[in-house]
Amino acid sequence: MPSQTFFNLSDVRRQIIIDAAIAEFANHSYEAASISSIVSQAKIAKGSFYQYFEDKQDLYLYLVDWALEVRRAFIATANLPSIQAGFFVYLRALFQANLEFQLANPAFTQILFRGPHFGDVPFREEVFRRTKAGSIKFMRQCVQEGINQGQLSAQINPDVAAIMIVTLGIELRRFIPIVLGIDTNQLVKDNPNVDRDAISKILDEFVRILERGIGGSDD
Amino acid sequence: MPSQTFFNLSDVRRQIIIDAAIAEFANHSYEAASISSIVSQAKIAKGSFYQYFEDKQDLYLYLVDWALEVRRAFIATANLPSIQAGFFVYLRALFQANLEFQLANPAFTQILFRGPHFGDVPFREEVFRRTKAGSIKFMRQCVQEGINQGQLSAQINPDVAAIMIVTLGIELRRFIPIVLGIDTNQLVKDNPNVDRDAISKILDEFVRILERGIGGSDD
DNA sequence: CAAGAGTGTGACCGACCGGTCACATGACTA
DNA sequence: TAGTCATGTGACCGGTCGGTCACACTCTTG
Numbered sequence: 152m153p154s155q156t157f158f159n160l161s162d163v164r165r166q167i168i169i170d171a172a173i174a175e176f177a178n179h180s181y182e183a184a185s186i187s188s189i190v191s192q193a194k195i196a197k198g199s200f201y202q203y204f205e206d207k208q209d210l211y212l213y214l215v216d217w218a219l220e221v222r223r224a225f226i227a228t229a230n231l232p233s234i235q236a237g238f239f240v241y242l243r244a245l246f247q248a249n250l251e252f253q254l255a256n257p258a259f260t261q262i263l264f265r266g267p268h269f270g271d272v273p274f275r276e277e278v279f280r281r282t283k284a285g286s287i288k289f290m291r292q293c294v295q296e297g298i299n300q301g302q303l304s305a306q307i308n309p310d311v312a313a314i315m316i317v318t319l320g321i322e323l324r325r326f327i328p329i330v331l332g333i334d335t336n337q338l339v340k341d342n343p344n345v346d347r348d349a350i351s352k353i354l355d356e357f358v359r360i361l362e363r364g365i366g367g368s369d370d
Numbered sequence: 371m372p373s374q375t376f377f378n379l380s381d382v383r384r385q386i387i388i389d390a391a392i393a394e395f396a397n398h399s400y401e402a403a404s405i406s407s408i409v410s411q412a413k414i415a416k417g418s419f420y421q422y423f424e425d426k427q428d429l430y431l432y433l434v435d436w437a438l439e440v441r442r443a444f445i446a447t448a449n450l451p452s453i454q455a456g457f458f459v460y461l462r463a464l465f466q467a468n469l470e471f472q473l474a475n476p477a478f479t480q481i482l483f484r485g486p487h488f489g490d491v492p493f494r495e496e497v498f499r500r501t502k503a504g505s506i507k508f509m510r511q512c513v514q515e516g517i518n519q520g521q522l523s524a525q526i527n528p529d530v531a532a533i534m535i536v537t538l539g540i541e542l543r544r545f546i547p548i549v550l551g552i553d554t555n556q557l558v559k560d561n562p563n564v565d566r567d568a569i570s571k572i573l574d575e576f577v578r579i580l581e582r583g584i585g586g587s588d589d
Numbered sequence: 590c591a592a593g594a595g596t597g598t599g600a601c602c603g604a605c606c607g608g609t610c611a612c613a614t615g616a617c618t619a
Numbered sequence: 620t621a622g623t624c625a626t627g628t629g630a631c632c633g634g635t636c637g638g639t640c641a642c643a644c645t646c647t648t649g
């Protein structure tokens with residue numbers, strides 16, 4: 152945890168430091184991220200930094216928690232429909248909210264999913280527990296509820312289904328540019344001008360395949 | 371490309387260097403991977419290393435190509451059924467072969483999918499083109515053929531379907547330990563003793579969901 | 590004024606980085 | 620024997636790293 156001194160800082164100064172740290176950890180692995188670069192970017196002295204944070208890991212885990220909180224708040228404002236309104240209606244809305252978070256906060260997204268995926272964070276299990284594991288647990292409950300309500304096939308294994316759904320949700324951000332044939336950075340930069348209609352169609356496709364599969368002879 | 375000098379080395383010496391490099395790049399991001407560590411692990415002089423490779427990037431791209439070649443050869447031995455035998459029969463076999471490669475070569479897998487996913491490789495587009503983009507292109511053709519043969523729904527968007535399939539295939543390795551509730555490293559270490567039957571069931575689930583979706587009221 | 594607490598500062602530490610280079614070694618040729 | 624060439628070697632270069640520390644600068648309290 153950051154020290155009390157850090158929280159005594161003015162909001163703007165604290166935000167400058169956080170922003171610099173987010174940019175650094177988004178663009179470099181945990182190992183390769185540089186404290187020196189962060190303090191020079193934030194225009195604070197190295198000594199000050201170490202009065203705010205115990206060490207690199209302290210900062211990193213704080214950022215992860217902060218990113219999770221920002222995402223939670225973001226999705227809370229999305230006014231998701233209830234799962235009773237239909238599992239796939241709910242799922243589509245959840246995907247969309249998630250995607251919009253990812254587009255609006257690419258740096259956070261990068262941080263949240265770099266950690267648990269690759270071995271260069273020395274405390275990977277810790278990060279995984281805080282991020283992806285939570286999503287999977289939540290989705291498993293949704294799937295179970297969908298099954299209980301008869302909206303989902305009783306034949307499916309809820310564990311496998313939940314993991315597939317969460318994985319696809321995480322990768323959504325990467326789908327869009329590939330399908331649209333544009334560059335990831337371009338997507339992030341042009342976010343307000345990007346073709347919302349095309350994205351909406353991709354989301355429809357996406358949920359449709361999850362619901363009914365790609366097997367033939369339907370309608 | 372490595373120099374002629376490198377290829378003049380004895381097979382065993384060359385393999386020692388490659389093994390050390392693979393281990394290093396599997397456990398660290400491109401930036402954080404250390405040439406010093408590789409040469410000390412391989413017990414060669416730093417100067418020798420730079421007679422074999424131009425620089426870090428030269429070694430890294432060589433490893434990527436090498437890993438792709440090893441995977442190609444591995445899957446070629448799997449005797450995959452023809453796609454005419456049924457799209458999902460083929461897909462299941464492809465998934466299984468891929469998973470077995472991932473389990474047998476965890477380090478290669480780590481290298482192949484760290485690069486295109488995260489921004490710490492300074493030439494990410496280059497790596498992406500050599501790896502994931504190729505898989506997607508291949509799978510798109512498979513999907514198109516499946517549609518033409520009437521095995522897949524004509525309603526689906528082949529681009530979206532192909533990306534979903536490839537993404538799920540890549541993530542397969544991570545599914546297994548989560549579903550089985552074990553640690554990833556444990557899975558890799560215990561590979562020969564791992565419950566092949568449980569894995570087979572997960573693969574079945576997996577393909578079934580892709581084929582028929584998770585929507586209700588089937589059979 | 591003095592004393593003390595809280596905070597800011599950047600030179601400095603030992604370690605390590607990617608990469609270079611002057612030199613050693615040994616096999617082959619003349 | 621002397622010369623040539625491919626290869627091996629590790630000390631060394633400038634630079635960066637995470638982290639420390641002695642000191643400076645407020646501000647409050649007496």
